[in-house]
Amino acid sequence: MSVVVHIATADCSTSPPSVQFFRMFKYPEHMDTIEHRSQDAPAFIERAVSHLAALGMRVGWSGHADEYGQAVSGTLTVQNGGRPHKFSAIASPSNSKADVAMFPHDRDTVLISERVTQARAQQLKDRGWGGYVDSSGNASLRGEGLVIEIAGQRNGDSAQQAATTAPFTRAGLPVTFSLLAAHEHFGSTPTQRALADSSGASLGTVNRVIRALRERTPPVLEGKRNELLRRSALEHEWISAYSAMQHTVWPExxxxxxxxxxxxxxxxxxxxxxxxxxxxxxxxxxxxxxxxxxxxxxxxxxxxxxxxxxxxxxxxxxxxxxxxxxxxxxxxxxxxxxxxxxxxxxxxxxxxxxxxxxxxxxxxxxxxxxx
Structure with missing residues (x-):
């Protein structure tokens, strides 16, 4: 599938943007235009940034301390010959409808993700986002004198989004829900047997969920009483997974x-x-x-x-x-x-x-x- 890339750059104060059309290929010699990469940046961010750099631009990513479930905030910097453009960014491997609505954003915020479909791109626009970049090479970015529109890329070499872990599978979601709801109400984590009783899951499923939450980095549960840490981040991930599965697993x-x-x-x-x-x-x-x-x-x-x-x-x-x-x-x-x-x-x-x-x-x- 051939892909047309539209990049426009200009001094908007003096004239309309000039437009260039060309096919996009990944040139290895452009890889040195990636700057300020966080050493621990997730792989999907690195791939997304690399695709922009392959166009010959200088591209940088700087992560911040804020976390929203599996997502992190940061700054995406893009420079194409003129002054650098800095975009506030939320980077998340997933981008469900719930994610698009929940992640903090305004019209200057862009989403960096594994794969943004055209339907999700439209929802980002409707929800007031400033654009997106994905690890398959698609992008929609706007700045003063800068327009980047790349659509239709399907990078078969890109690593696929990681499989859903135990707390967010069809069997695990009810367990995670019971844990979160009980903790909000009672201020403590229920026993495994209580979680099995309220969720209807087997003790084996409950134990897998608890173990996965304890083994996460950073952990969500710790100590003998499974003290819940980072509850808001876990709630965010649960809502995202539930929203993605509700139509098929719990149909109305x-x-x-x-x-x-x-x-x-x-x-x-x-x-x-x-x-x-x-x-x-x-x-x-x-x-x-x-x-x-x-x-x-x-x-x-x-x-x-x-x-x-x-x-x-x-x-x-x-x-x-x-x-x-x-x-x-x-x-x-x-x-x-x-x-x-x-x-x-x-x-x-x-x-x-x-x-x-x-x-x-x-x-x-x-x-x-x-x-």
Whole structure:
């Protein structure tokens, strides 16, 4: 597949940018144009920077101390003959919809990642990012007198993103969720047996999750009581993984009710014990100034609990119905419910899955965020 690269450079104060079009190849002689590389920079950052340097530009990366899960903040410097352009950057191997929404950014911030698809590139633009660079060689950067647009690159030699570790697999996510929710509520990490009971996972799965969190660098759990460190970073990673898997692992069904005609009708309703409110309806029940457009219910229990909920609301399946029922991620809720709402971590993830920038401020104010 041939790839067209568009680079424009000019003094914007005097004339429109001149434009050059050419095919992109990786010239080894340009590798010495990479500057200020952190010795411990992740490999995907090095590859992304190398692709820009292959175009003959001087490119630098300087990492900062801030961390957001597996992501780090830093500065990307690009110089193409004129003055250097410095971009605030967030570098993360993953770039799910949740990542794009949660990572702190403004229109001067760019994302450095393993692979940015065209769909994700559009979302970055919609969410107010300043651009991106990926390790496959794609990029979108804008500065005064600088325009870089590279699309369509698929670098078969690039290392693939590492496989999801135990805390973030389909089996491990419920365990990590129970751990985080219980720690936020009780201030301590539950025992392995308690985690198995609330998540529904086997003790073997729980032990693998605990071991992976203890062996991380830096560790997330330590000590005899598995004291939780860097909770916000772990929450961020959990939300990102859950958001990526929810549609396939915990798919929703939609219903219309003969009793509940609009979302506000459920603001004071008591559901069966196995059902908890999520997303916008949970935020509204907890006092957030939001008018729900739909009603999300996390439903656990068994078939009889489902039948009870359907009878209570006289629910009928409807692909356009306002009531959404999603299988619960727990076997038993890990913490007591507040006004029949799901744990705050899950409500925060729900709101991110709505992918609506208008509710970002409410999510941040009421349920916490890195932004």
């Amino acid at each position: 069904e939609r219903f219309t009710s003969d009793i509940w005609k609009k979302p506000s009708d459920l603001l004071d309703v008591s559901l069966p014990p196995a059902a908890l409110f999520g997303s916008e309806i949970a935020a509204a029940r907890l006092g957030a100034p939001i008018r729900p457009a739909s009603v999300l219910i996390h439903l656990g229990g068994n078939a009889s609990d489902r039948r009870e909920l359907i009878r209570q609301g006289r629910l009928r399946k409807d692909e356009r119905g306002m009531i959404r029922i999603r299988p619960a991620i727990w076997s038993h809720p890990p913490v007591p419910s507040l006004d029949q709402t799901a744990p705050r971590l899950l409500v925060r993830a729900d709101l991110l899955l709505e992918d609506d920038p208008r509710i970002d401020e409410i999510r941040t104010q009421f349920f916490g965020d890195d932004r």
